[in-house]
Amino acid sequence: MNDGVNGVALAVFIFFFLLVTAMGFLAARWRRAANEHSLDEWGLGGRSFGTWVTWFLLGGDLYTAYTFVAVPAAIYAAGAAGFFAVPYTILVYPLIFTFLPRLWSVSHKHGYVTTSDFVRGRFGSKGLSLAVAVTGILATMPYIALQLVGIQAVLDVMGVGGGENTNWFVKDLPLLIAFGVLAAYTYSSGLRAPALIAFVKDTLIYIVIVVAIIYIPVKLGGFDEIFASAREAYSETNPATGAPRGSLVPSEAGQWTYATLALGSALALFMYPHSITATLSSRSREVIRRNTTILPLYSLMLGLLALLGFMAIAAGVKVSNGQLAIPQLFENMFPAWFAGVAFAAIGIGALVPAAIMSIAAANLFTRNIYKDFIKPDATPRQETQVSKIVSLLVKVGALAFVLTMDKTVAINFQLLGGIWILQTFPALVGGLFTRWFHRWALIGGWAVGMIYGTVAAYGVASPTQKHFGGSAKEIPGIGEIGYIGLTAFVLNIVVTVVLTFVMRALKAPEGLDQTRPEDYTADAGDPGVKAELPPATAGSAH
């Protein structure tokens, strides 16, 4: 990569890192409520965030450092196929407009902290809720690990990642420090820390993108030049496959893959525990609907960011690891100080989602494994304590994962995680609108989807990998290449519907539904829905 350390860039990076560290610890005092020892306080920021905080929090949460590195990296590698991230994020908002407010209302009314809490309350099934919780934790862990990969890429390009010859401890020390600090302030401040830091992160990201999208094309001779050199680069034959490297527009055959990836990813995004954590922390139902109208600003930014992949080609960036393409582009094109700002944006961009994800995974463990199966009489204080400790363990686990295993393992698992998390959709979104599905049928559909998705993904080979070589495969019965997650999801629904008829015929017990129809439309201020939940209901409503 780059010999020697980029001193100016590193100094700017460290400045911003220290700034957000201070903010992270001070966040504990921000809007502190009286009952700071409840899971609602630590894990959901007191459910008090308004439109703008929620906007920053969700943006900081969904558009992670890995996204910023991986989306342009995919464009850099193969062209059009990587752009599916844009239609994907376009489809997310109309989708969540319809179901998230219902989830917010019912969760607020019953004190649910996680999606599994809701599933258990709705279907009266600890087994189904356990399946949803385990899927959520499994899908989140590699996602956290990938945030580390994002930080590593930035550190590498700045020259502090260490070369191949340095001893592993020196090499990984910067990463260890960054994560130690992250773990400490998440532990003490909970969800308030990433909420506050998200302001800095998004401001930096917006500045960097606006500058990059104007400054770099001017230096490279305009978009005409950029796309001309990209077209040329994609037409070169890849020695590994014997086919062209990529294309500027998806081929006829690639269109199914493109559309199914966009739709499948859009359906999956708000099944992730960290998206739900950020949603439930908002103050009212209207905050969520209003957010679906302002969140697309991030999609626009993502589209512009994706174009950086073409710029990296035009600028002659040559990296063997595609993940380094964008950091390297910044290093080559920007003056050192602004490269530092850009690196800080990516680095902090990793810290915010990593914090929220670890909190979300910890909440799932505490509420749906610890409280349901290990210690049913846990007090709110004990729940919070367990959550805090688990959030630490989750991060240590992710760190160990990244340091001991090959990066491709984390990427493979994240790919699988996306397929898996989509399989919780019927129970969660289905449950928000109807109680028609039978709880055991939902478990059956989930299991079939999980197994099919895993087996199918295992069987995908690529020139560099024998297994988990990609997320698209021939759709049985249609013959087109499509996203495995979506195929598994369709299979899941078919099995769920068929089994529901079977269970009905067998008169299998339905389970108790704690919710009532009006709970799904309740808003803060309605009778029985308090603006801020008192600690007692937060811990014991179920």
Added chain:
Amino acid sequence: MVTPVRVVIALCLVAPFVAMLWVGSYAKTDPVFIGIPFFYWYQMLWVLISTALTVVAYQLWQRDQRARSASKGGASR
């Protein structure tokens, strides 16, 4: 209850799916806009269009809810 307003809301929310999943309708290079192939600028344009549609859906929904609670007995929401 299906009312004309709700049909419009549904259309606003469904339109982005039709536009984006019909990849064949925009998988082409021309017309180029300031050097950017159609495929890319068209999808980014849809970010703005879908945002506008969601805003319309949101406004209509709020009005619909207000009208409904008013008819139920004058409560503001």
